[in-house]
Amino acid sequence: MDDFVDAALSFPAAVFSFLLAAVLIYWLLVLLGTLDIEIGDLDVGDGLGLGGVPVTVTASVLVVVSWFVTLAGGVVTAALDLGSLVSILLGIGVLVVAVLAGLFAARLVAVPLRKLYAPGGEASRSDFVGRECVIRTGRVTGEFGQAEVSALDGSTAIVQVRQSGEHQLAYGNRALIFDYDMDGEFFWVAPA
Structure with missing residues (x-):
């Protein structure tokens, strides 16, 4: 020794x-x-x-x-x-x-x-902005609505959505997420 x-x-x-x-x-x-x-x-x-x-x-x-x-x-x-x-x-x-x-x-x-430490970054709600979604409630108004959106990794999420009232969005319609409201924690959508 x-x-x-x-x-x-x-x-x-x-x-x-x-x-x-x-x-x-x-x-x-x-x-x-x-x-x-x-x-x-x-x-x-x-x-x-x-x-x-x-x-x-x-x-x-x-x-x-x-x-x-x-x-x-x-x-x-x-x-x-x-x-x-x-x-x-x-x-x-x-x-x-x-x-x-x-x-x-x-x-x-x-x-x-290196594959285990691949940079993926933290997922953010703003990642959904610019993505297409499918309305999952009977209607979307300025105060109510939900939609299903797919993330880049293929996973899906149900998110709160609102619209300005110019167009009618109902169950099954496709919409485009164009903004996120941080205060209300919802996404603004428009017909796709």
Whole structure:
């Protein structure tokens, strides 16, 4: 066990050992429910193929894989016993390889997870403005009426609708939603 601790706290693994400790503490706090911070994806990650997934996920994978590579590389370079200058140069090389391996692993994880984090945005009532609806009440007046409208994702909703009274809208008629009244929480419609 002492050899493991020595390897984890020696160069080059020590660089990622502290980062690994921070990642482990973060995920432990998230698991316990005391921490609810999800950092969004960074634009920097898009050029590396890491975009579309929270930074906490990709950074965690990068740190874990890089730590393991530096730990293994540090053990191998220490076993070679080549002298301090050569060991330091090899350690720097191991760090570069570890970061590249971590980035590769993070990308492998990010690509399939991107579908889970697809930006859909929050649905809004204003999304219905400009859509066609079907009247579901006997009539629509300036104070009463309901219609069925389809959202972009294919789901349907029954919404409160009103008209100015110029045209008669009855059950089954098609109408166009042209505005939303925030105060009254209803949609203005006109015959389609």
